[in-house]
Amino acid sequence: MEDENNTDSVSESNAKYYTLEEIKQHNMSKDTWLIIHDKVYDITSFLEEHPGGEEVLLEQAGADATESFEDVGHSTDAREMLQQYYIGELHMDDRNKESNKDIFITTSDNSSSWTTWLIPALAAAVVGLMYRLYVQEHKSS
Numbered sequence: 001m002e003d004e005n006n007t008d009s010v011s012e013s014n015a016k017y018y019t020l021e022e023i024k025q026h027n028m029s030k031d032t033w034l035i036i037h038d039k040v041y042d043i044t045s046f047l048e049e050h051p052g053g054e055e056v057l058l059e060q061a062g063a064d065a066t067e068s069f070e071d072v073g074h075s076t077d078a079r080e081m082l083q084q085y086y087i088g089e090l091h092m093d094d095r096n097k098e099s100n101k102d103i104f105i106t107t108s109d110n111s112s113s114w115t116t117w118l119i120p121a122l123a124a125a126v127v128g129l130m131y132r133l134y135v136q137e138h139k140s141s
């Protein structure tokens with residue numbers, strides 16, 4: 001069944017997926033879409049109501065506005081307002097850039113935790129060895 005009128009059911013399981021290419025077409029004041037946190041919003045009717053003005057929204061039209069949206073530090077009210085304009089999800093293929101960043105951060109985290117574990121272990125081994133030598137020398141004298 002087609003769920004065209006998606007205003008009151010914000011469910012991801014039967015969400016419509018849009019490609020970045022498709023979203024880019026909706027970049028004018030008569031037809032404005034935005035991506036925020038991988039979700040797609042049709043904010044055409046919200047442009048005039050936005051307390052921050054329509055210019056800032058139009059600058060991001062047809063593109064990913066997550067960073068600008070977060071930079072402003074929008075209230076919970078503003079976040080709840082988003083739901084009214086939800087039309088679907090950003091296509092998985094177009095999310096790669098974001099998740100690659102995450103993977104990069106996680107890998108560098110992993111390698112640093114490896115070295116933080118290795119250095120104390122080596123230090124402990126050296127101290128243990130010196131202690132054994134000291135005890136042995138003490139016994140023989």
Ligand code: HEM
Nearest residue numbers: 043051052056057060065068069072074075077078081082
């Ligand atoms: C559809 C998405 C958006 C919604 C629903 C929204 C909603 C709101 C709301 C309700 C406020 C009032 C303050 C608050 O409650 O936080 C606000 C303020 C503001 N918004 Fe947005 N906003 C959206 C997107 C954006 C984007 C993408 C930008 C930046 C490029 C932006 C820039 C601003 C600015 C600068 C203010 C502050 C206005 C002032 O205090 O003078 N907003 N927005």
